[in-house]
Amino acid sequence: MYEFNIIIVSILKDKVRPVFPFTAIVGQEEMKLALLLNVIDPKIGGVMIMGDRGTGKSTTIRAIADLLPKIEVAQNDLFNSHPSDYDLMSDAVKTQVEKGDHIPTQFIDVPMVDLPLGATEDRVCGTIDIEKALTEGIKTFEPGLLAKANRGILYVDEVNLLDDHLVDVLLDAAASGWNTVEREGISVRHPARFVLVGSGNPEEGELRPQLLDRFGMHAEIKTVKEPSLRVKIVEQRSKFDSNPYVCLQEFQEEQDRLKSSIATAQDRLSNVTIDYDLRVKISEVCGTLDVDGLRGDIVTNRAAKALAAYHNRTNVDIDDVKTVITLCLRHRLRKDPLETIDSGNKVQQVVESILK
Known part of the structure; x- marks a missing residue:
């Protein structure tokens, strides 16, 4: 019985939580277009999505991440380093490349990182173990959310309620592509290339204009008014909630086509x-x-x-x-x-x- 329970736990642990299919989302074309363009060219600078509560902002953002092709990273690297692109490597991987060492790689899903409203600067940027650095001379870095989001998507829900200082940190990292942590004269720098996606409700306050300007695009979404569309949205959501795997199977062909279009567009962009x-x-x-x-x-x-x-x-x-x-x-x-x-x-x- 004990062994059976272990097997069940293992199966549940390995089972990936289903994500609502992007192609099943009804309406909100402006938001979907902005997200698609940002994943084709992350240098656009991210997207701010402002709209009413319950309009599918979070659902759509998580759905776009599920569409992206897997990325190749250096194995066991904390920053999702690219094995050949020098600008997307951590210092440790760069050192290996310069020495001519073989770098084992693996393919992973594009990181999708949620930044909680109550996050501290250390949680976002990472921390340096000062004690170990001073006593043992070892520079030990505990990566933050910016490290985990490298080469992926960083999503901030209710970004207009986030502390201004943290917004500054996020936007600086998004603009430069690097995150630098300095403590007591010790400095660690790592790549932080991500698509920054913020969402919020304008009734809860606006972002400062100078911060809003740093988002590449701004999508405004409103509650669907047309009764037939509202019914269709409710039906799609109910179908997914009752049996997500049947719903995913139904949209698999459209999802595959869109995945292929995104990958082709990324290759053609240059x-x-x-x-x-x-x-x-x-x-x-x-x-x-x-x-x-x-x-x-x-x-x-x-x-x-x-x-x-x-x-x-x-x-x-x-x-x-x-x-x-x-x-x-x-x-x-x-x-x-x-x-x-x-x-x-x-x-x-x-x-x-x-x-x-």
Whole structure:
């Protein structure tokens, strides 16, 4: 009986908790597009998703992670180091490469890391064991969530309630691709390349504008009003909750097709070009909207290229730009408390007048 219980526990431990299929999610096209483009090109800079409670934000974010192809990492490495890309290696792996040592590798699922609201800076960044460093001369680093999220997705639910200092740390790491921990003159640096995804409810407070600007894209989602769509959403969720494996089987073909499209788009991305005239038009839109800095121009160019790659093209067209530009610019506009027009509509008005 004892051995039987051990077997049951082992089976349950190995059993992966089913994730709601991305292709089964009804509506919320803006959020789904923003997430897809960010996994095709993580350099877009992540996405902030703001919307009503109970609109499937968390479900969609976890579903996109489940779609991504496995990644190759150095075996037993704490930072998911890439075995050949120097920029994605920890110092220990770099040392092995420089010595010419063989690096054993393994394939793992793309990391999906949740950052809890109550997390401390040490939990996020990692800690250095000062006592061991001083007494034994050994630099011992306990990795944090940024290390675990390297080459994956870091998800912060209710990011607008997160301590501003932690948001600064996250955005700096996301922008630079590195996390540096310094304690008592001892410093450890490791790669931290991840897609930063934040979600929140605007009723609970806004992010500071300078922090909001650091997110590549901003998706706004609203509760579905159409009765037939609401019924369809409820049916899909009920079907999944009653028997997730049957639901997964039903959408397996669509999931496989989308997985293949993402992988192909990632490979094609480096060959996608955008004509000079179209780049000028993008910058003209940003200038007309009085967008501060150049992040809006850069992100719009990147997102348009990712969309072209997703659509099996190597050249960006004007429709690609029109599709992504609101997502890239709406959160970068200066807020006027007396203005009644929505920021997304304002972007669209300028886009229609310039991108003809």
